[in-house]
Amino acid sequence: MTPPAPDTRKGGRRPGPIRTGVPFALLLPALLGLAFLLLPLVALLVRAPWHSLPEQLTSPEVWQALRLSLVCATSATALSLVIGVPLAWLLARTDFPGRGLVRALVTLPLVLPPVVGGVALLLALGRNGVVGQWLDAWFGITLPFTTTGVVLAETFVAMPFLVISVEGTLRAADPRYEEAATTLGASRFTAFRRVTLPLIAPGIAAGAVLAWARALGEFGATITFAGNFPGRTQTMPLAVYLALQSDPEAAIALSLVLLAVSIAVLAGLRDRWMTAS
Amino acid sequence: MTTRTARPARLQVTGAGVAALLVLSACNSSDGTSSGAGSSASGPAKVSGTVTVFAAASLQESFTALGKKFEKAYPGTEVEFSFGGSDTLAASIVSGAPADVFAAASTKTMTIVTDAKDNASPPLTFARNQLEIATLPGNPDKVTSLKDLTRSGLKVVLCDRTVPCGAAAQKALDASGLRLTPVSYEQDVKSALTKVELKEADAAVVYRTDVRAAGDKVDGVDFPESADAVNDYPIAPLENARNAEAAKAFVALVRSAEGQRALTEAGFLKP
Structure with a gap:
């Protein structure tokens, strides 16, 4: 009776992993699921053109696409932070009529097929779009087929991830700290800046990484809204897709780069998610 | 005690892995035979x-x-x-x-x-099929030749070179010694045409059939070089x-x- 007791306590208060008697009915589908998720990645490694990989990866086209992808994903994340964090705060900390509806609309791009997002962006911000025609007429700004267009397309698709993540963290955070700050004379913005932001920093960081990863992989909205031109709007996923038609080896090489970047992102988030269970 | 119970569990894991593979391959072979039977059933000339x-x-x-x-x-x-x-x-x-x-x-x-x-x-x-230039309705940019597309300030979309319409367009451009920098290389001819239909691009090099199918949403401009690049x-x-x-x-x-x-x-x- 007494010997196993210290062992379970070592695992912490949360229920630890089951050590014995895994039911077969759960184990089989679980292993199938694991194999299903891992097999394509293994195939990518098995079929990788390892001998020609060095030249594939040192070609200027690959670096051009990778550099553009990194620049655009980072810009999209920065833009998401600037407008997404305040939006998350508004959704979590204020009460206004139709807040539930606004929240649902914010998450819409999460479920919307990205190509549809691209079409919507064209109709809104295109040269002939609802808003875009005035941008063109007044400022001479046209967004489709530009790198800015890529950033906007990626922001549209990625920002909801940040908003959701930050809003969740805000709801979990105790609002009494902010209230205490305001009763001590801080303005609400000061309280947000000096109390709330440091409090939810981990949530913002996680949301930003998630948004960045989503932006990096963005394909549908980008090719629809920003088109495809090497060095200007051809990001890695577009390069992979188009290379697959003409030069599958190059497509595999490009995919490996994206896979490596994804693993790096996961490694960066390791402390937050992988150990969360 | 705990380590000893952990070991059988691990053995169970490998066993299940083999079982999973068997199930997968069984699915595969049964799938193959059923589709084979399907095609032979529809076989007799009908x-x-x-x-x-x-x-x-x-x-x-x-x-x-x-x-x-x-x-x-x-x-x-x-x-x-x-x-x-x-x-x-x-x-x-x-x-x-x-x-x-x-x-x-x-x-x-x-x-x-x-x-x-x-x-x-x-x-x-x-x-x-022969290529044709698709322009905005009424041809506001007064495009009359392939050379006009190289004008600066004109937003032109081409098909990607891996797509037949892009390969043909490149052939026509090369044959006439023209250098054209488009705003985008589209993944098929319809997406090139759509960019003009939505007025996001001023012109696209597409097929004559696409211009005709688009009706009054675009204007077509024939160019003689297209005769060298018939698909x-x-x-x-x-x-x-x-x-x-x-x-x-x-x-x-x-x-x-x-x-x-x-x-x-x-x-x-x-x-």
Whole structure:
């Protein structure tokens, strides 16, 4: 009776992993699921053109696409932070009529097929779009087929991830700290800046990484809204897709780069998610 | 005590892994036999069931119309189309996409399929297509030649060079010694055309048939260099067709007088 007791306590208060008697009915589908998720990645490694990989990866086209992808994903994340964090705060900390509806609309791009997002962006911000025609007429700004267009397309698709993540963290955070700050004379913005932001920093960081990863992989909205031109709007996923038609080896090489970047992102988030269970 | 119980659990894991593989391979083989039985059932000359046609994006309108004719001619059949860039379609056929017929916009993209020996019989040319410039309605930028497209400030979209329409456009540009920097290389001819229809681009180099299909949403401008870059459209039933009879019948319809009339009406040239 007494010997196993210290062992379970070592695992912490949360229920630890089951050590014995895994039911077969759960184990089989679980292993199938694991194999299903891992097999394509293994195939990518098995079929990788390892001998020609060095030249594939040192070609200027690959670096051009990778550099553009990194620049655009980072810009999209920065833009998401600037407008997404305040939006998350508004959704979590204020009460206004139709807040539930606004929240649902914010998450819409999460479920919307990205190509549809691209079409919507064209109709809104295109040269002939609802808003875009005035941008063109007044400022001479046209967004489709530009790198800015890529950033906007990626922001549209990625920002909801940040908003959701930050809003969740805000709801979990105790609002009494902010209230205490305001009763001590801080303005609400000061309280947000000096109390709330440091409090939810981990949530913002996680949301930003998630948004960045989503932006990096963005394909549908980008090719629809920003088109495809090497060095200007051809990001890695577009390069992979188009290379697959003409030069599958190059497509595999490009995919490996994206896979490596994804693993790096996961490694960066390791402390937050992988150990969360 | 705990370590000893952990070990049998691990053994169980490998056992289940083997079982999982067995289940997977069993699924695979049963799938293969059932589809084989399906095709042999529809074997005896009678054309029925679903026929899946992979066709170049430029064939969208004419093939959709021919598909309706086919369904009428063979009651009980259904034609499913997948339209896209010929190179994309060829690549997906080679990697095992379930198609019965492939109609490409160039012999080069058909070669991808024939090289992999995925065609059931040699491809036959059923139409030819010539390039044309699509401009905004009323041609506000006064584009009259291929050279006009190289003007600075004009937003031009081309098909990607891997797509037949892009290869043909490049050929025409090279033949006339022109250098054109487009704003985008689109993945098929319809997305190039759409950019002009939405007025996001000023002009696109597409096929004459696309300009005609777009109606009054774009204006067409002929250019003499297009004569040097006429595309042959080959069609072939596929080796791994699940509905070989219907595939043959569809190819026959496309090459029949009726099919040729529909294609000519859409603006295609005779083979």
